[in-house]
Amino acid sequence: MSSLVTSNDYIMNLITSNNNFAFEKIRKDPNYFNNIYNTQDPKVLWIGCSDSRTSPEVLTNSDLGSIFVLRNIGNSVILEDSDSKAVVQYAVEHLKIYDIMVVGHTACGAVKAALNFNETSGDIASWVKPIRDVYLENACIIDELETEEERVTELSKLNVKRVVDVINSLEFYRDASEHGKHINVNGFLLSLHTGLLENLHLNKTDFHDGN
Numbered sequence: 001m002s003s004l005v006t007s008n009d010y011i012m013n014l015i016t017s018n019n020n021f022a023f024e025k026i027r028k029d030p031n032y033f034n035n036i037y038n039t040q041d042p043k044v045l046w047i048g049c050s051d052s053r054t055s056p057e058v059l060t061n062s063d064l065g066s067i068f069v070l071r072n073i074g075n076s077v078i079l080e081d082s083d084s085k086a087v088v089q090y091a092v093e094h095l096k097i098y099d100i101m102v103v104g105h106t107a108c109g110a111v112k113a114a115l116n117f118n119e120t121s122g123d124i125a126s127w128v129k130p131i132r133d134v135y136l137e138n139a140c141i142i143d144e145l146e147t148e149e150e151r152v153t154e155l156s157k158l159n160v161k162r163v164v165d166v167i168n169s170l171e172f173y174r175d176a177s178e179h180g181k182h183i184n185v186n187g188f189l190l191s192l193h194t195g196l197l198e199n200l201h202l203n204k205t206d207f208h209d210g211n
């Protein structure tokens with residue numbers, strides 16, 4: 001019973017914080033919400049993990065309306081999953097976003113689940129299966145690493161590369177390229193030790209530049 005009261009208290013705190021947030025925005029700019037109601041013009045699609053420590057707006061000091069977001073466990077896009085693909089398609093075709101950031105992170109629970117696949121079950125197992133497959137393809141490299149932290153970090157990077165490759169293979173991505181619209185898809189790793197994003201240089205331009 002006490003935990004239920006605590007949970008309710010926490011939600012009430014969130015609602016109070018929301019009221020304070022909205023009040024402060026209007027105090028500084030009475031038209032703030034009218035403006036964001038009338039238009040949505042984000043410049044980037046951020047594909048990140050659901051992990052509570054990886055909130056894109058908080059990490060980048062961004063305001064409402066500036067980042068279009070897809071979040072799920074393991075910052076994934078899967079060919080067989082229309083939800084994740086629909087977000088990317090909406091970003092490209094309707095919001096005209098041509099910069100996509102795929103952001104993995106250290107200490108990712110989804111990556112740990114893929115590494116410890118025998119202990120994973122149900123929908124989580126199905127969802128992290130593509131990450132498990134990346135591990136199996138690269139087991140000889142990953143298993144050589146000394147600590148679990150290093151193995152999780154390496155697989156997180158390889159999973160980001162997988163997602164970048166999936167997006168590059170999508171039909172509407174290729175259609176856009178054929179019509180002269182270059183979609184810039186790049187991968188990053190967020191360090192939970194430092195709060196900093198590391199550029200993994202996975203976009204095609206970087207490859208052509210030899211980086």
Ligand SMILES: [Zn+2]
Pocket residue numbers: 049050051073074075105107108109110111
């Ligand atoms: Zn994660």
